[in-house]
Amino acid sequence: MKRRGLVLFSGGLDSILASKVLEAQGIEVICIKFITPFFGQRALKDPEREKARVKEKYGLTLELIDISQEFIEMLHDPSHGYGKYLNPCLDCKILMVRKAVSLLEDFGASFVATGEVIGQRPMSQRRDAMRIVERDACADGLLLRPLCAKHMRPTKAEIEGIVDRSRLLGISGRGRKEQMRLAETFGIKDYPTPAGGCLLADPILSGRFKEIMDRYRDPDTNDFLLAQTGRHFFLEDGSWLVVGRNQGENRQIEALSRKDDIIIKAKNAPGPTALWRNYKDKASKEEVLAIFRRYVKKAPEDLCIVMNVLSAEAREDDSNLGHEQ
Template sequence: MSEVKALSLFSGGLDSILATRLVMAQGIQVTGIKFVSPFFHYEILDDIPGYQDEAREKYGIEVVVRDISEEYLEMLRKPTYGFGKNFNPCVDCKIFMVSRAKEMLKEFGASFLISGEVLGQRPMSQRRDTLNVISRDSESRSILLRPLSAKLMTPTLAEEQGLVDREKLLRFSGRGRSQQIALAAEFGIKDYPAPAGGCILADPNLSRRIKNFYDDNFVVRAADMTVTDILLLLVGRQFQLPGGGWLILGRDMKDNDKLTSWAEQGDALLRMPERPGPTALLRRAASCYGSEELRQADLEYAARLVVRYGRQVDGGRPPGDVSLRLGGENKSIQAETIEDTEFMDWML
């Protein structure tokens, strides 16, 4: 193996796997960089060693995981190149990731970057002019190698200096996947993810929720948004209550556990101890209301929704005691259920 090292932007998709392996096949030491944020692959943070083992076993690739959540939220507030079909700022996202990976070169003693992009594969982010913009704006033009389409592109420094043999790189282009599938078979890679999975910003339904946030139509302003806000936005049933409060109800035990563990100082947490049912989190309940009356009214609605979604008793939903924790204080609210017609318009 040579002393040459490279970093690969490892999305975990087939193209990034193949681009990495193609360069590794030249004896170059490549480390895959897996970026995670609440919008993509955040669950990896629960078991980083497990993810690394899987990448090693399935693809023979060593991967390092980096959480870029905070900076990514910042970028998402105003992407220079706008959004794709949904709320996906793909061009800015790639510029951002390439820039971050470039900053890591020194840490890993690596000479260049690898990306699995294929010329013409995606309408927005993989056109030739867009690939040029990504290289230019991340200031990586000379060090960003795209091995799968390299022969259709201007040589990078790594090729010119002979660190990489350009003759062994490829000229893939377009949307077809057959060449990639054939190459995967050559490398003995059988089990790889379906294309274009895993990014919530490209999902029509979830991205609509997130967009609502960023349009500043919401109780939480884009400028104040935190990673926890995004995580909360992606679980359970979501409501905007008449007083303006943002309520999240767990759909199952898993959601309930998440809400309990993500609740922060100033959030209200409600549940009905006497019956199985949802945990509810009223976000920023301590600070987001203009008056005590509005806060109390929304807490009441929240308690009624907890009863509404709680388990039925003898085919009905009798009133129940809902426990409320807010600002270190605990109390109990006697609440009746609420008719569906009354809250349908509150659902996000």
């Protein structure tokens, strides 16, 4: 029997504790952090550094897995609907558990575990919701919740003796005192405070994400990342203008630019970087330039605006976009 498990790792205290409870039984734990455009992106900037940080801080082995495309497909029509905003909490958990189950053989593991606590979250951690996750993720008998296992049916790993059920916990409810005591037992002092880390639950960003989904047929990771920076203007012709608010955002906007986007800058005055996406013709050009001028500080009368199309073909077709006085 393989005494190895995959733990869905958010980086929050509960997933850390679930990992430690299993490790205390001599079980080898591999922490799986799933990445989408809406959570976990920071870890992808330097994966090896993130793995080293988790190893040094908590003694845990971390693997990063990008599920952006699968997640975006699910987001368009989640079977169990959305939360208060655009957050498909139940379908999100189902997707991650199903993916983890599909990885068991690859990692030589016997079960999947999460840091869930029954009754802690109103949408995804009710008893009935937790049962739905098992069913829809095809994870019957494979999904272990170490922190609240004594309130749940025994899993296959417990029945087969891979995990000692008597050493699992029976935490429930929204309080955090038991988790904090457990953290002290394991010598974990520096851990994140509980907070929603999913941008789909953000009232402003979720509205912007929905606008993108409603306007464009197949938005991708790049679109959703672009939506997270700068000022945004959705124009009547279907195009989309993003204007940076500071130097950091200007750099980020340029980094996210792709073929057929138009990058806009002021040549002879300090100002933002802007990106114009999904333009079909030059009908909105004057509107775009007017918006851009608004954010050029101390613009001179002879302000020169450069519009650079990121495509050789487009440069030929729209060469007169070049400079605006």
